[in-house]
Amino acid sequence: MSSRDTLSEVTVLVRQTLALPESEPISAQQLFFYDLGFTSMDLLDLLFRVEQHFQIEIPEGTIYRLARGELPEAEFAQDAVLTETGRARLMALLYDTPPQLFPPRIHATTLPRFCTVGAIVRLVDHKLAAQQCSS
Amino acid sequence: MFELIQTIKIDVEKRRALATAFVPANHPLFADHFPGTPLLPGSLMIELAAQVAGPLAEEFALAQLGVERWSILGMVRDARFLHPVFLPAHLDLSAEVSRPGSSTVSANVTVAVEGERVMQAELVMMLLEASADWARAIEARNERLARWKAS
Numbered sequence: 001m002s003s004r005d006t007l008s009e010v011t012v013l014v015r016q017t018l019a020l021p022e023s024e025p026i027s028a029q030q031l032f033f034y035d036l037g038f039t040s041m042d043l044l045d046l047l048f049r050v051e052q053h054f055q056i057e058i059p060e061g062t063i064y065r066l067a068r069g070e071l072p073e074a075e076f077a078q079d080a081v082l083t084e085t086g087r088a089r090l091m092a093l094l095y096d097t098p099p100q101l102f103p104p105r106i107h108a109t110t111l112p113r114f115c116t117v118g119a120i121v122r123l124v125d126h127k128l129a130a131q132q133c134s135s
Numbered sequence: 136m137f138e139l140i141q142t143i144k145i146d147v148e149k150r151r152a153l154a155t156a157f158v159p160a161n162h163p164l165f166a167d168h169f170p171g172t173p174l175l176p177g178s179l180m181i182e183l184a185a186q187v188a189g190p191l192a193e194e195f196a197l198a199q200l201g202v203e204r205w206s207i208l209g210m211v212r213d214a215r216f217l218h219p220v221f222l223p224a225h226l227d228l229s230a231e232v233s234r235p236g237s238s239t240v241s242a243n244v245t246v247a248v249e250g251e252r253v254m255q256a257e258l259v260m261m262l263l264e265a266s267a268d269w270a271r272a273i274e275a276r277n278e279r280l281a282r283w284k285a286s
Contacts, residue, residue: 040238041209041210041259044209044210044239044259045210045212048212048257059234060235060236060237109237109238
């Protein structure tokens with residue numbers, strides 16, 4: 001599935017989550033919490049819809065694990081706050097989020113707050129590709 | 136609000152809770168719902184299911200995450216009311232953790248009457264840190280839960 005297809009499907013799910021009309025434009029660059037006015041419950045609702053629609057699983061902590069990669073836990077975060085390295089890795093993963101939005105101290109539980117619609121599209125593509133590889 | 140649940144059994148390892156409730160026909164809530172034909176409102180079925188999913192979420196969070204949390208209903212998903220429930224009625228309720236998390240626990244819930252499923256939904260229970268102001272509420276919750284478990 002191409003990224004463009006995924007984007008159009010995700011935008012439909014975003015509209016459904018917020019009960020927005022079809023005429024409401026949603027773009028990959030928009031931030032869920034800053035631009036679209038998402039709450040944490042909205043994001044959870046969207047993730048349920050994404051999981052159901054694409055038949056994938058996005059467990060809690062997915063962004064955290066993707067950003068950390070193979071880096072040892074202690075080098076990525078300490079006392080649930082990202083280290084300098086951890087912060088840099090998160091910013092690299094979420095490269096389409098304006099850098100000025102990342103505060104110096106980022107709590108590990110707040111990572112989804114920095115996601116754009118495009119980041120979720122990439123996540124879905126990543127999951128779908130992994131699913132194809134394993135099948 | 137909490138007097139309708141009669142028993143509860145929580146099995147954290149199996150991630151589920153089973154409960155029973157009795158809803159009388161003459162409860163003041165149903166005086167006009169409907170006159171002569173008391174019918175259990177769907178919203179109350181959701182509330183009763185949340186009263187089962189809540190303690191399950193709290194005990195699950197304590198066992199899995201080692202944190203004491205106060206659970207309240209955050210979201211209702213995919214609710215289906217399959218049959219009307221005329222009162223009085225004995226209800227069998229079940230809740231099973233479907234999506235564990237550190238700030239929310241989701242549970243698939245069902246309500247059945249005489250073996251027939253009358254409602255199903257997924258409830259997202261929010262896990263909140265209790266503040267000192269909640270001491271009375273938590274005390275009442277603990278008493279209530281102990282009573283339900285002992286019955």
